[in-house]
Amino acid sequence: MTPEFIIGLGLILLGTVSVAWASPKDYLTRLINLEIPAFGLLLVMLSFDEMLALLTFIAVSTVSTFIFVRVIGKREGVN
Amino acid sequence: MISIYQSGLIAAFICIIIAFISLYQETDDLHRLILTDLTEIMALLLIALIATDLAEALILPGLVVMIAELMALAEIYLVKEGIQRKKNSSALDIEVMQTAPPILAGILVLYGIILSGFSGGAVAGLGIIFYSVCKGSDELFAQIETASGYAWVAWIAAFFIFLLLPGQWFFAVMIAGGAILIKVMAKFSLIGTMGGDPGV
Numbered sequence: 001m002t003p004e005f006i007i008g009l010g011l012i013l014l015g016t017v018s019v020a021w022a023s024p025k026d027y028l029t030r031l032i033n034l035e036i037p038a039f040g041l042l043l044v045m046l047s048f049d050e051m052l053a054l055l056t057f058i059a060v061s062t063v064s065t066f067i068f069v070r071v072i073g074k075r076e077g078v079n
Numbered sequence: 080m081i082s083i084y085q086s087g088l089i090a091a092f093i094c095i096i097i098a099f100i101s102l103y104q105e106t107d108d109l110h111r112l113i114l115t116d117l118t119e120i121m122a123l124l125l126i127a128l129i130a131t132d133l134a135e136a137l138i139l140p141g142l143v144v145m146i147a148e149l150m151a152l153a154e155i156y157l158v159k160e161g162i163q164r165k166k167n168s169s170a171l172d173i174e175v176m177q178t179a180p181p182i183l184a185g186i187l188v189l190y191g192i193i194l195s196g197f198s199g200g201a202v203a204g205l206g207i208i209f210y211s212v213c214k215g216s217d218e219l220f221a222q223i224e225t226a227s228g229y230a231w232v233a234w235i236a237a238f239f240i241f242l243l244l245p246g247q248w249f250f251a252v253m254i255a256g257g258a259i260l261i262k263v264m265a266k267f268s269l270i271g272t273m274g275g276d277p278g279v
Contacts (some may be wrong), residue, residue, distance in 0.1 A: 001083050001086070004086070005083065005169065008088065009086070009087060009090045012090065012091075012094055012120075012124060013093065015089055016094040016097050016098055016117065016121075017097060019098075019101075019113075019114070019117050019166070020097050020098060020100070020101035020117070021112070021279075025110075027109055027110070030110065030113045030114075031113060031153060034112055034113065034116060034117060034120075037094075037117065037120050038120055041120050041123060041127065043086070044124060044127055044128075044251065045127050048127060048128075048130035048134070050127060050130070050134060050135050052135050052139065052196075052198050053134065053135045053138040053139065053201065055198045055201075056138070056139055056142055056197060056198045056201050057123070057142060058139070059198070059201035059202050059204075059205050059251060060143075060145065060146050060201060062143045062205060063146055063205065063208065063267070063270060064116060064145070064146060064149050066208070066212075066270075067146075067150060067153050067270075068112075068113065068116075068149075068153075069163070070153070071109065071112070071153045071156060071157065074157060074162045075109055075160070077140070
């Protein structure tokens with residue numbers, strides 16, 4: 001069991017709890033906390049040498065953050 | 080002694096239970112949408128635990144389905160809540176977004192072309208999204224769709240080369256890699272045009 005794998009699993013567990021029960025329960029807090037399990041997943045992929053999946057996940061998670069920010073912005077009436 | 084796969088599986092199931100409990104308790108739709116993204120990370124973790132090339136091959140389409148589903152649900156949410164975009168407003172107004180786009184988009188597209196294939200398409204598409212979000216895009220649609228169509232044809236042609244002339248497999252791999260690069264890049268860059276007119 002590599003250190004990346006253990007740290008990754010820990011980050012995913014902690015991140016899931018922090019997203020599920022976010023402390024000030026608003027959209028932005030949840031969205032920022034969502035980066036924690038995503039980073040844990042990246043570490044797990046790194047420990048298994050899944051390079052292609054890792055790179056594509058980084059690119060796709062940027063796009064999903066963009067979509068969420070757009071929806072939240074519209075919902076909160078910023079734009 | 081517990082194996083790597085089993086320990087990962089236990090952690091994944093704990094996370095899935097937590098995610099579904101919070102999804103069950105949630106009443107607000109946008110919160111639910113964000114929690115959907117969390118459950119998708121759990122699904123990807125389950126696939127990643129397989130730790131072979133099969134896992135990579137399964138994660139790539141999983142990511143594409145995830146992004147498509149997310150876009151569709153976001154649009155449905157906006158329509159359902161009756162939120163319309165005001166005219167004459169840009170997506171974000173930061174000074175960096177007026178100066179940085181050409182060089183950053185250039186770097187991303189260049190790196191995507193070097194990577195080639197599916198991941199390269201995603202990286203290069205990201206560069207184009209960034210550029211079109213910052214600079215605005217008007218009549219990009221037609222050209223992007225045309226390029227995407229030709230890339231599709233090249234992809235199919237590469238598979239015919241695989242079947243009919245197996246000796247030329249390297250040539251076919253190069254064609255398929257380039258074609259899927261353009262195809263994914265085109266699909267991704269369509270997201271960049273979302274911020275354009277009020278109807279989209």
